[in-house]
Amino acid sequence: MISALNRTEALIRELAPLDRRIADAMRAVPRHLFVPPVALASLDGEDARVIDREADPEDWWDAVYADIPVITQLDDGATDIRTASGNSTSSCSAPGIVARFLELLDPEPGTRVLEIGTGTGWTAALLCHLAGETNVTSVEVDPVVAEQAAKNLSEAGFQPHLIVGDGAQGCPARGPFDRVHVTCGIRTVPYTWIEQARPGAVLVAPYSPRFKTDFQLRLVVTPSGVAHGRFPDLASYMMMRSQRSVPGRQPGETENKHHLTTRIDPRTITCAPAGADLAIGAITGLTAHDSDEPDEDGECHRIWVSDPRDPDAWAVAIWRPDSDEYQVFQVGDRPVWEEVTDAYFRWVGWGEPDYDRFGMTVSPEGQCVWLDRPEHPVPGLSFTGDSSAQ
Incomplete structure (x- = not known):
């Protein structure tokens, strides 16, 4: 079987050109440590299907180190992942889009980062490598997802500050932040995130108005407490729970x-x-x-x-x-x-x-x-x- 290190190197080559710091973070934080034994993935454009580490380990490893999202929860946990049928509500995001958002965020060692949406914990671990684990605060709304993320992070050797709660509220006690990294789709940027950021801080998020196309958003906070920015590219993420559409x-x-x-x-x-x-x-x-x-x-x-x-x-x-x-x-x-x-x-x-x-x-x-x-x-x-x- 191909080693995790070789798979990581192949993935980094696939994602090239890639910022050297991001590539080093991916080497230091193997993705497979944050993917559950049973999940859903869509390889080669097929419909999402079950990947099972025990039943078909090679298929599982191929999915984990492909540039695709791995779905880890359906219907906020109400539906068994093995049914492969339901609304996707949590995932380990595709490495390519994770890398692009981290490049837009541009964290440095000592940068104080607020992450909205811990998910599996993989991006939080990457941020720990880039900024230092004492500087990373990650908020997850789902208690079950948050508990598993904490286990994943601990077993991988990272100890960021983890919070279970509504990410829209941020974490004022840990601010002011130099970076705000949002890992769920948002239709509206909560002003609390701008309030908790220092002048010059950068916020990156998937802007998801959901009129067919969703976008990357990068904002910079000014001393007046107003943030300005643009849409560098496209991106599609699962929506923040508090901003989902009414059925x-x-x-x-x-x-x-x-x-x-x-x-x-x-x-x-x-x-x-x-x-x-x-x-x-x-x-x-x-x-x-x-x-x-x-x-x-x-x-x-x-x-x-x-x-x-x-x-x-x-x-x-x-x-x-x-x-x-x-x-x-x-x-x-x-x-x-x-x-x-x-x-x-x-x-x-x-x-x-x-x-x-x-x-x-x-x-x-x-x-x-x-x-x-x-x-x-x-x-x-x-x-x-x-x-x-x-």
Whole structure:
């Protein structure tokens, strides 16, 4: 069997170019120490399936040292991982995206780090190697996940400061922090994290408005207590529990439903680039997902748009071949499909900017997404002041 060291070196070569400090941390913190004997993984693009160290050790090792996430919990622990069916709620993140976030974070020895979401403990251990274990504070909301992470870290020889609680509250007693590292998707940046960070501190997080595309976010805290930053790349993580969407109702559960039509091909929205997704999400506050599965009437493409805070506000637009107009099924009185298409054409009117031209500001008043520079906020639900992008 290939040794863990050789597998680690092969993984580091696969992830190249890689910051030397991150590569050294991965050598010092073997990933297999943080992956349970039974978990779920998706190798070679297949559906997630069970990996079992006892039943098929080679398959388990291949998954652990591949650049893929390993799912360690379903439905907040309510579903046995062996069923391989349910919502993924905790994981050991893919090494590539872990490395990219650590590069954005850029911790140094002695840097005081707040981590939101301990998970399996692997990233916390990497941070301990990079910054020193006495400088790392990691918060995990799930007591069972936190207990296992503590065991993993102890057995691997690391002793960061671990807290079981709501990561949105941070840990003021351990601040001020030089770095804030978030390992779960967030729709809103809690201002508590900015309050607990010193001027010049860096915050990195998966920004997950969930309008099809999610992003890496990097913010820098200023002496005035306002943080500014941009979206360097894409990233998709499981959502922070306190920021998950409200489950939507099925059509038969409400009488407030409307049958509408649209001249706009739904695929115009589905196939829009990431810059459009970022703009639409910021303007409307809506989420979206799509499907190419045919229905009883044959070939179709559907896109669902919904308000993550209101189960009674959503719509589905349906594309079918050779149609002049397309069906829209809307639940609730909010015209969510119209809001999405209006936001899309507003983005078109701005010259179709890509996501790297957008940024975010977080202040005590809230957060806003802006185009090119903070003086040009995107008009939308995330901003409460003058809202004219130019």
